[in-house]
Amino acid sequence: MGTNRALLGKLIIIAVAMFGFAYALNPFYRQICEALGLNVLTQKDGTVDRPVNSQVDLSRSVTVELDGNAQGPWRFRPTVSNISVHPGELTTVVYEVVNTQKREMHAQAIPSYAPQNATPYFKKVECFCFQQQTLKANEARQMPVVFYIDPKLPKEVKTITLSYTFFEVGGGLVKTAAN
Known part of the structure; x- marks a missing residue:
């Protein structure tokens, strides 16, 4: 009987520890991803103000390649493929x-940047990706x-790719008289 109680106690402790771990996993995952720059949806987008008295570095140019991917029944693309x-x-x-x-459809755009080390230097002031x-x-x-590239961008970065994936939010149920 005593061994059963000891086993039950150990199982309860394991169950509580597993619940605590699962509860802490989501914020922990977010912190790791943010620290490593992985899976960051908008890299603090929307908090960037228009640059005040910004210094434009005329001594160099960066090519921004634009890409659009649609996950759903629509056409989605940039009006130009690249810009200097x-x-x-x-x-x-x-x-x-x-x-x-x-x-009617509800959608959201998720940006991604390449190379990854350019992400913190790509500052969006206004973007359709900020909201559904x-x-x-x-x-x-x-x-x-509307964006600018921080002049502190490392000099070896000559090209940045800005890509959006545009997808439907909230499911695709069509309401009918039967619904």
């Missing part, structure tokens, strides 16, 4: 999206991204 900018220069690019469905987008049936929209 000077670090510190405020720049606007435009992405186009077309909802090809006969229903609602597109009416067959709606086409042009959405701006």
Whole structure:
């Protein structure tokens, strides 16, 4: 009988420890990813103010390659495939999206950057990725991204790729009279 109670006590301790570990895993994962720059959705986007008295580095140019990927029933692409900018220069690019469905859809864009070490230097001031987008049936929209590249960008970085994945949020259920 005593061995059963001891075993039960150990199992309860293990169960509580497992619950505590699972509870702490999500914030722990976020902290690790943020520290390593992995899976960061918007790298503190939306908190960047327009640069005040920014120093534009005219001595060099950085090519920004633009890419768009759609996960869903729409067309999504940048209006230009690349642009040359000077670090510190405020720049606007435009992405186009077309909802090809006969229903309203809610979507979100998630950015990614390459090379990874350029991420902290790519500062978005305004971006459609900061919030969910609602597109009416067959709606086409042009959405701006206003950004600058911090002049502290390492000199060896000559090209940055800004890529967005645009996907539906909230499922794709079509309401019918039966629903």
